[in-house]
Amino acid sequence: MLDRLIAPDIKAAIDSGDLSQILDFFRAAHAADAAEILAGLAVDDDLAILKLLEPELVADIFSELPDTLQTELAGLLTPAELTGLASDLSPDDRVDLLKTMPEERMAEVMQGLDKPERDEVKALVLWPEGTAGSLMTTEFIALPASLTVTQAMARIRKEAVDKESVYNSYVVDAAGRPLGVVNLRDLILAEPEATLRQIMDDQLPTVAASADDEESTWKLARYDLVDLAVVDEAGVLVGLVTHDDAMDNMEREHTEDMERFMGITGTADDTSYLRTPVWTHFRHRVGWLVVLTVLGLVSGLILEGFEDLLTGLMVLAFYMPMLVATGGNTGSQAATMVVRSLALKELAPRDALRVLWKELRIALLLCLVLGALAFGRVWLFTGAGDLPAGITVVSVGLTITLALVVQVISAGLIGALLPLTVARFGLDPALVASPALATVVDITGLLIYFSIARLVLGL
């Protein structure tokens, strides 16, 4: 929204060719706000503005830009400029930038970096996207347990200048394995002669670098941490996931969960809805829609199989949309609850029986209400004259009510069981998208409906 308020002034400055007027704005603004403005301008103008700003400021703003714009801008920089930028970025942002480049370019930039910067990159690129390692920064302060508070403060004063997160210092053993943590408050309040071992908090949650990034976000939130220690296979402290990266990751995961749940594929990058090209939106949506439409055609085949029933008793067709939709809705509700509870680690796949028992009871209560509704509708609004000989209003009402009851119960159970099964195999339960579930329930619903009609009405 910001860009619409300030962009006109910026455009005026660009038109007049005098960018210096707006540099003060970028120097005073928060990097996130400056990035939002730049994202609303043409790439050429972005480049012109960034070239006038101080390198550290450029790095701050750059790391807040949408991924696609970062890639585009990086492509327009000279190798020397790119190396300068890469070296000003924090290690995790540096790796993210390098990952977007063609290999040749990456090698060129790596060549230009200092040895320690190169080493940081090498330590981070090991971890694939989606792991805690890919989310971490390698800038942290590690101190031996034998230091006194005074010694520790001296070390922190020396090291803190260019570290991303300095609220916490980690106490490690000789091999670099974390023993505990001290925060700056503890240090300031402690006796100067106390050792870190005496004052550290040894309840230190850690996460494996190879663990899922959601694991790290979950631990940060559960234990109310500012940063979370990341360890390698040997238990050595290799980095930190900071609270701000965890929060961004949480938002990204939420977006992906919701999109997957609606059958939208692709990873949620940070390009906004309006800036994502129509073609990309199309590609992310078309896959599941085609699958579901084909499955929808299966419903048609089922109807064809029951053509005689339908022609004999057209009133059955009138209740079909309600029956199918109610199944889809109850199934989606159950699936939503289970998917979300799995994400919050309130449930595990082995809880399947307890979940099914709970959903069964919920479905039975829902059946009481919805069944009465359906029966009442048939009873009140169906004229006996519309029905063929031998079929009574009550028997039609019973058919539809019974079908609805079986449909609601089976949809609730399927809705709960599908995500649990998918999770059992280590996949994302949100993959059992709500539309996919609704389509499955469409098909089972039609089979239930017409089978019950055949049985009850004897057609």
Place this chain on the structure above:
Amino acid sequence: MLDRLIAPDIKAAIDSGDLSQILDFFRAAHAADAAEILAGLAVDDDLAILKLLEPELVADIFSELPDTLQTELAGLLTPAELTGLASDLSPDDRVDLLKTMPEERMAEVMQGLDKPERDEVKALVLWPEGTAGSLMTTEFIALPASLTVTQAMARIRKEAVDKESVYNSYVVDAAGRPLGVVNLRDLILAEPEATLRQIMDDQLPTVAASADDEESTWKLARYDLVDLAVVDEAGVLVGLVTHDDAMDNMEREHTEDMERFMGITGTADDTSYLRTPVWTHFRHRVGWLVVLTVLGLVSGLILEGFEDLLTGLMVLAFYMPMLVATGGNTGSQAATMVVRSLALKELAPRDALRVLWKELRIALLLCLVLGALAFGRVWLFTGAGDLPAGITVVSVGLTITLALVVQVISAGLIGALLPLTVARFGLDPALVASPALATVVDITGLLIYFSIARLVLGL
């Protein structure tokens, strides 16, 4: 999951009547883990264990318990115990606890609190649930800008002992309005004689206490903050929203969004799926289901209106489920994208035209694929012999394809427009639940389908 690993030992200790064996566990465990264990035990056992632990530890664990269990336990404590507990809790947790009590009890506990504690409560209860004020803590360090670094450190040493968040100290003017912020790192690295005014960061995002709590979460994430300054109407600093409370709030908001989107009402408290009673689940789900089932019956009325068409050309019924489901799916996809983009503030209601233009183009691309699919299915699998005289396979194929195209386009536009409209009136766009949308699109879809059939086939 933790409770299943450790609970047996605890149960054994309870059975043997010797709780002292397990106290060490609760003393060593993180409060969040201890709370998870307690939530898995009987309330009486919880009470017995908590009474054996140190008061500060009890407060830490208590604040991590699910809301419903907190209320239950509070009901079992004597007024004196309750006052002790309330006074050990941090101000925001204290207020949350007080809010759950009957008024009489609350007055009794308030009576027992110290004057400053009572004042904190009074300052916090002003802000209703859902505001930034209700999320904040009143424990923060405020310093005048004229202090030197040495003076500031002395003040912080004195005040920090019992403050919830001490990473940042806020620099305020004489009226208490925030001027900037200094974190402990800045203080440690600064010249001892520098004043706070010289070293503070004056780019200080703030949030109004009366603002929506999502606003505070969003600012914390956007500006990568550890805590966010909350100001009252006069611009005076009254509290902080801390990163951990913001993260919890983010998770809660996301659960609510997903549930609302699936037509599940009620607020997401922190009681887990399995511990929520069946009756509560039922109440949260039944409302929308009844509304949707009634709307589903409207679909039946539409079908009744087109009974002659259906009896004349039964093949139309076979494509009905596919047509209706595809509309629901495309509509839900569009709605999901728009709801999520609104939540991330990438979109505002006034962007409606740009969104519609984008969705129109996406829908047209989708129509190319899905329309070809539908036409191919009719063309390949419909025998001319099944059709009445005067109706050709091609004309049926055209009818169904045209209906699908109109359905996909209208569903996409309705899916995008509904949440934007709801947001325009200041309501939560997730209220236009996916099932609600699907039901609306069911009804428009049937109208579109049979109107087009009547037109094209001249029946």
